[in-house]
Amino acid sequence: MLIDNHGRPINYLRLAVTDRCNLRCFYCMPHEGIEFLPKNHLLSYEEMLRLIKLMAEMGVSKVRITGGEPFVRKGLMPFLWKxxxxxxxxxxxxxxxxVLTAPYVNELKDLGISSINLSLDSLDRARFFEMTRRDELPNVLHTFDEILKNDIPLKINAVMMAGKNEDDIFDLVNLAKENPVSVRFIEEMPFNGEGIKPEYFLSYTRIIDKIKERHPSLKAIKNEPTSTSYNYQIDDFKGNVGVIAxxxxxxxxxxxxxxxxxxxxFKTCxxxxxxxNLRDLLRAEKTDEEIKQFIQASISKRAKDGFEAEANRSSLVTESMTTIGG
Structure with missing residues (x-):
């Protein structure tokens, strides 16, 4: 099993299948967007499957597919089946x-998808457009309905930003009142193509305080040991809410x-x-064992936390989240 230099087992791979996205969320990329890479710069599905196989042999048991937006890349469903x-x-x-997911939800259910995280920063159509620069809220809500109809575990991811969608917290919280969903509010990060924007920062503690103002019965519930969110229950709610710091x-x-x-x-943080770069190793015709050795060597030099990882960088964080994998 993969164990890092701090004694932490590694069993979860987040794999971004594309850097392209059909939204232009302003906390993810600049207004003019980013320069997307030519297809041959990206990992092929065959290369990704080989890496997944190798990592499964090393103890990885969970894979999360991210982007960009995964469904922008053609052939995603056959890839998921493999x-x-x-x-x-x-x-x-x-x-x-x-935006594009609803037609595939039935098939996702058939292949046994474990859960879906749906990005949704506002239920107000005008504010959704302001946040994403695209008028796609009806399509997102259709996907929401289809996921619930198919009884697939669902988490809502909402990036909360002061002065932007702060007033949407309560409408989003109410999604968990009548639906068995987890609504998770995420602190804004500097992965927007420009760097940190302190004027928009809304801390996880402030988010919880705001929810408590409206829902005083909010109480903490037990989190999984590796959970990224602090989770809470509200009396008479079918679902729950959480914050991701x-x-x-x-x-x-x-x-x-x-x-x-x-x-x-390959990012350990x-x-x-x-x-x-694993693509370069694959295309240099390294053997499976050689690639495993490179992965293990990287894991053995992992930063203790995100602050140490950031301090070790040669430049400030300014890349777009769509190039990393949300």
Whole structure:
């Protein structure tokens, strides 16, 4: 099993299948967007499947597919089916913005998807457009309905920003009142193509305080040891709410995750620079055992937490989240 230099088992791979996205969320990329890479710069599905197989042999049992937006890349569903056939992979999870997802939900259910994370920053159509620069809320809500109809475990991911969608907290919380969903509020991070924007920062503690103002029965519930969120229950709610301290980085001590970007950069922390490129190793015709050795060597030099990883960078964090994998 993969164990890092701090004694933490690694069993969770976050794999970004594309850097492209059909939204332009302003906390993810600049207004003009980013320069997307040519297809041959990205890992092919065959290369990704080989890496998943190798990592499953090393103890990885859970894979989360991210982007960009995964459904922008053609051929995603056949790829997911092949992952489901990989020995050792017990859970496949998906993070999506929901714009293109609804037609595939039935098939996702059939292949045994473990859960879906749906990005949804506002239930107000005008504010959704302001946040994403696209008028796609009806399509996202259609996906929401289809996921619930198919009884697939669902988490809502909402990036909360002061002065932007702060007033949407209560409407989003209410999604968990009548629906068995987990609504999770995420601190804004500097992965927007420009760097940190302190004027928009809304801390996880402030988010919880705001929810308590409206729902005084809010109480903490037990979290999984490797959970990235602090989770809470409200009386008479079918679902629950949570906060992810993505910028405060309070969950780093139990992190069990590694990332592969669309171009094959191997990241042992969201905040590191990904100094090893697996695509280049694959295309240099390295053997499976050689690639495993490179992976193990990288894991054995892992930063203790996101702050150490950021401090070790050669440049400030300014890349877009769509190039990393949300």
């Amino acid at each position: 992952i489901s056939e990989t020995p050792g992979i017990e859970k496949i999870n998906l993070t999506t913005n929901g 993505a910028f405060s980085r309070t969950f780093c001590g139990t992190c069990n995750r590694i990332r592969i970007t669309p171009t094959g950069d 969201l905040y590191d620079e990904g100094k090893m």
